[in-house]
Structures are given as C-alpha cells and as structure tokens.
Amino acid sequence: EAQVTQNPRYLITVTGKKLTVTCSQNMNHEYMSWYRQDPGLGLRQIYYSMNVEVTDKGDVPEGYKVSRKEKRNFPLILESPSPNQTSLYFCASRTGGGGANVLTFGAGSRLTVL
Amino acid sequence: DAKTTQPNSMESNEEEPVHLPCNHSTISGTDYIHWYRQLPSQGPEYVIHGLTSNVNNRMASLAIAEDRKSSTLILHRATLRDAAVYYCILRDPYGGSQGNLIFGKGTKLSVKP
Numbered sequence: 001e002a003q004v005t006q007n008p009r010y011l012i013t014v015t016g017k018k019l020t021v022t023c024s025q026n027m028n029h030e031y032m033s034w035y036r037q038d039p040g041l042g043l044r045q046i047y048y049s050m051n052v053e054v055t056d057k058g059d060v061p062e063g064y065k066v067s068r069k070e071k072r073n074f075p076l077i078l079e080s081p082s083p084n085q086t087s088l089y090f091c092a093s094r095t096g097g098g099g100a101n102v103l104t105f106g107a108g109s110r111l112t113v114l
Numbered sequence: 115d116a117k118t119t120q121p122n123s124m125e126s127n128e129e130e131p132v133h134l135p136c137n138h139s140t141i142s143g144t145d146y147i148h149w150y151r152q153l154p155s156q157g158p159e160y161v162i163h164g165l166t167s168n169v170n171n172r173m174a175s176l177a178i179a180e181d182r183k184s185s186t187l188i189l190h191r192a193t194l195r196d197a198a199v200y201y202c203i204l205r206d207p208y209g210g211s212q213g214n215l216i217f218g219k220g221t222k223l224s225v226k227p
Contacts, residue, residue, distance in 0.1 A: 004157075033214070035217075042217050042218060043158070043217035058214065090157050090158070092157075100146055100165075102148070102160040102163065103158070103160065105157030105159065106157055107157050108155075108156070108157050
C-alpha cells in the first residue's frame, strides 16, 4: 500500500532533550515536506526537500533540522526542543514537479514538550 | 501568493448533496485548484484538483467558474464519514517553495444523521 509512515505517533519529552521524528515513503517520490499544525494557525510548512541531498526552509524552520540522505526518508530533528514546539506534525510526499501533483500525508505525530 | 476564501463552517444532512464554495479572485493562469480534507485525528487527504474544466472522481466533483475566480466542491451524497475540514488551495508549480500548498483554515463540514 502506498503510504507515508511517521514515527513516533505520540511523544512526550522534556525541554532540551534531542529527538527525531522519522518519515518514510514507499512511492519513490522526489518531494517530501514537514508541516506543523496548531489550533487557529492551520498547517505551516517547516522544511521541504526536492530530492536527495536537497533541502530548503519553509515558513517556520526555526528550531528544526532535516536531512535527506535517501529518497524514501526525511527525518525531522529537534536538537533542543522547547515547549513552543508542542504541536501536531505531518510529513508529506509527492512526485517532483507540476501543478497537478498531489501530496500524500502521513498520519501525524503529536509531540508534547514539557 | 494567491489566497482563497472559504466559509468557516457548513452543515449538511446525511444523504444530501453538499456544495462547498471557495473564492480565489487573485488566481493566476498557472494556479491549479486543489481540494484536500482532514478527517478528525488524521492527516489531510487529497480530494480533487482542476485547472480550468470541471472534474469528477469517485469522491467528489469540482466545478470551476468560467473566470476561475471561484470554485465549488460538490459531495453528491454526504455521509457521516464526510464530516471533516475541507481546504481549498491554489498551487502554483512555479511559485516559491516549488509550489508548496498553503493551507488556510478551511471549511468545517458537519453532517447530521
């Protein structure tokens, strides 16, 4: 089944403790992206990647890092999490270009930073 | 980036058609109109998209105004499972972030039995 898989789905951590949220897709998509969703603010893009070893900042990249060493994986790294990074995170992927290409989203990862 | 305007919420009865409107008066010639929906506790999922002509798929229909300044997502027979937030999004493949989708607040659709 074509899908985007995120782990963990739920995580409670403490301020400053580094964590990684993994994202993997099995559709051979070039483009991958991370979003966060907060009440009243909708979905906002954190980082995106057009292909292996190509990443770029989205609208809210502060406090996050990403890497794209393989086509299928796009982990989101929080080096020193803070409470304002408590949020619902979604990973998504699609084929490379064109206005008609659609995004496939993961099920989400709910992160709480105490 | 071109913006969309949607009602905050709408209600429908089960088994009845639902017309979800979207205004995008500043749409450019290269913008595709995408609709996604987000069911409770799930990630957004693709519903339908179009450029100029009306489109149909197994989930819904998309009616696009002739001047492309507005569009309507049509669910032909709403079910309880269609209760979700529906997002109307313009995607410019040549825009910043390589045509990232900008999600607004969407329309929260409630379906009554």
